[in-house]
Amino acid sequence: MKGKSAVVIGSGVAGLATACRLAASGMEVLVFEQNSYPGGKLSAFEKDGFVFDAGPSLFTQPQNLEELFKQCGKRLSDYLTYDRVPVSNHYFFESGKKVRAFANADEFASEMESVLGESRKAVLDYLSHSERLYNNIGTLFLNKSLHKFGTWASADVVRAIGSLQLKYLNSTLDEFNRSKFKTPEAVQIFNRFATYNGSSPFKTPAMLSLIPHLEINEGTFYPKGGMISITNAMFKLASDLGVKFKFNCPVEKIHEKDGTIVGVTADNLRYDADLVVSNMDVYYTYKFLLGENHRAQKVLQQERSSSAVIFYWGMGTEFPELDLHNIFFSRDYLKEFEGIFRTGKISDDPTVYVNITSKMEQGLSPKGKENWFVMINAPAHTGQSWQDVKLALRETVVSKLSRMLGRDIGSLIETEETLDPHLIQQRTSSHMGSLYGTSSNSPFSAFLRHKNFSRRLTGLYFCGGSVHPGGGIPLCLKSASIVSELVSKDLSV
């Protein structure tokens, strides 16, 4: 693809990965980023000696990064190192029960039996099922464009469809989990996996029971330096491959001539290109960069994923009972998701996730202190007054954590920042502040996500959380791989 030029709009994880792949194939690549920094949601900041990852905290499937670097002729270990985390999550229930989710099926099943009285066999059977579902169906549907004939014609896909049982589509994850486990705690633990892509376990199909395989069987990982190291590694790779960046430079328009992409306008200047890849939310791409409101509205026919409120707390002491990932469950999960997806309100007893990277290495918080990333799933932004919501929510969360940890949490917070759905929308142009683009709250969501290319405009491609295969770092990286494959096929014709 030598001699061809590409513009990438946005330097989120998918934009960076796409830029690297195209540059490695010989193209001249220019990335426009409206912010002053790369990474989009995958960014970080420092306050009063505490370093906080701003967005993603859970790192799964590092093989996607390994493959990206290899494809670009480099070794990931020269840019980023990471370790497998022995306990993926610590679950806390209001009853006082605590479950450690070991990243090892046997150990996890034993823990579930000894703490909850859940059958070891039920847990092991579920995890085997999850692995089979992921390997038979998940991998195929996540690695290819679903909108190209060639994908459907392959023998693997025909086999995958053959093994697709109706129950995975026509029963919800919650119904499926209740049929597999006898204890409400086990059901809640396995229901939580719907939040991996911002969906509700009471709406999303049982197909999402393939996700626990990633966390428990494959495991979760910690990148040295925190999640921001992933952005830093990809940004360095892109720079090493000759990708050029323009920061503080939002693209304002995509240009076409007779149905073929010819370039973009950014900062009032015109830039020519043979192709354009938009890492911007596909809704905004249509609405603002192409001026095609009807297509933008079509995108909105699919429900947006959940959003989140985050409190970044610098804590003045250490909590030996906590680990890297900690989840404090609500008493009523159904009510919580009704709030997120129906009434647009956060429940008065939300599930609270606390991530503490200073547990993993020194230097991310002052000695004897901890950097807490406290996340509460929230409805998409539809005009709520987030300042008021955060005030009330802070009180609820402080009181919940104080009760469940037996310490006065409020008095230990030394420094604070917050993030909310409206800010997420403003900072990364993610419509309604959605974390993962669209939700998977309908059986056909996977098939309805926007494709990775435009049928109408030759040379226009889409990557990132708002298009196929969806949100979250692993899937965003897969979207980059799909786009670069499409580009290479299109240009070789």
Ligand SMILES: Cc1cc2nc3c(=O)[nH]c(=O)nc-3n(C[C@H](O)[C@H](O)[C@H](O)COP(=O)(O)OP(=O)(O)OC[C@H]3O[C@@H](n4cnc5c(N)ncnc54)[C@H](O)[C@@H]3O)c2cc1C
């Ligand atoms: C609080 C939070 C927690 C999360 N937790 C996890 C987690 O634990 N694990 C996980 O895997 N995922 C998690 N996610 C989801 C994950 O962060 C996203 O799916 C992923 O980072 C999205 O990447 P992206 O490539 O779609 O781009 P984004 O990160 O959305 O970035 C898009 C970029 O495009 C830029 N841009 C937009 N419009 C323009 C324009 N016109 N011109 C120039 N630049 C433009 C934006 O400024 C931005 O930098 C979380 C997200 C959030 C917010």
